[in-house]
Amino acid sequence: xxxxxxxxxxxxxxxxxxxxxxxxxxxxxxxxxxxxxxxxxxxxxxxxxxxxxxxxxxxxxxxxxxxxxxxxxxxxxxxxxxxxxxxxxxxxxxxxxxxxxxxxxxxxxxxxxxxxxxxxxxxxxxxxxxxxxxxxxxxxxxxxxxxxxxxxxxxxxxxxxxxxxxxxxxxxxxxxxxxxxxxxxxxxxxxxxxxxxxxxxxxxxxxxxxxxxxxxxxxxxxxxxxxxxxxxxxxxxxxxxxxxxxxxxxxxxxxxxxxxxxxxxxxxxxxxxxxxxxxxxxxxxxxxxxxxxxxxxxxxxxxxxxxxxxxx
Numbered sequence: 001x002x003x004x005x006x007x008x009x010x011x012x013x014x015x016x017x018x019x020x021x022x023x024x025x026x027x028x029x030x031x032x033x034x035x036x037x038x039x040x041x042x043x044x045x046x047x048x049x050x051x052x053x054x055x056x057x058x059x060x061x062x063x064x065x066x067x068x069x070x071x072x073x074x075x076x077x078x079x080x081x082x083x084x085x086x087x088x089x090x091x092x093x094x095x096x097x098x099x100x101x102x103x104x105x106x107x108x109x110x111x112x113x114x115x116x117x118x119x120x121x122x123x124x125x126x127x128x129x130x131x132x133x134x135x136x137x138x139x140x141x142x143x144x145x146x147x148x149x150x151x152x153x154x155x156x157x158x159x160x161x162x163x164x165x166x167x168x169x170x171x172x173x174x175x176x177x178x179x180x181x182x183x184x185x186x187x188x189x190x191x192x193x194x195x196x197x198x199x200x201x202x203x204x205x206x207x208x209x210x211x212x213x214x215x216x217x218x219x220x221x222x223x224x225x226x227x228x229x230x231x232x233x234x235x236x237x238x239x240x241x242x243x244x245x246x247x248x249x250x251x252x253x254x255x256x257x258x259x260x261x262x263x264x265x266x267x268x269x270x271x272x273x274x275x276x277x278x279x280x281x282x283x284x285x286x287x288x289x290x291x292x293x294x295x296x297x298x299x300x301x302x303x304x305x306x307x308x309x310x311x312x
Contacts, residue, residue: 030130042061042062052131054103069097070104085125088115093109106132107129109128111127147162155220160220161282174235176234181246184227207266215249216245246270250270271288271289271291271292272289
């Protein structure tokens, strides 16, 4: 190789190095970049990583990437991620992290294994992230709006329908019952007429919270509209267990609600239909519970009635 060839080779190498530096600089300007060893210990991070995490460079040096773990994702999420990158494949997904001050932020992440050219195994991982917190907050806001009753803040009918399908699958796997209950307050119109709609709304808000707190952790409550609420009671073994739950709910409803200068005592009529005895569709069970609730009204109100075709 003559001097001209050496010069051309040297210039070519410099050009490649410059290009790599330019690419790295462009990446650092556009994205949150970090690198870790095979155990997740941070070996490199750029200024954007420092900026969004809230940690100083001194605090990040030598730390494991778990320092920004938000505990939002379940273990299976990270098990799948680690399995993917340790196999030498690129992983992509949205991750919720936690800043030093406790605030959560979302990033769209791409984790690229850097491979050893001889062993063809990963030697480190490079993570490229983009902040998508505003998009996630908008998404969560839209989900909240479509699944939440605007007056009481509890589930609406749409949300309860989705939750029923999850509960139904669990009941099928565990061979348990679900009770779908419809609650309609007795003579609620008189409260609105005497106290006004503003106070009537306060009654519904307090009642919604009381129902939510009275239910067991795995039960669900929603407001369907007006003074009508629906419940899904999960993991039930028998009609006797359903009776216990309904008695507890009735007693909770009858406890006085305290407004500004007023004390209001309520009663309600409850109708009940059961999965799987009556049907396996949410809309059908709600209609059946509605019919049972109508029968409770006809029988004198302030009581609960099971669908009359119930056979246990």
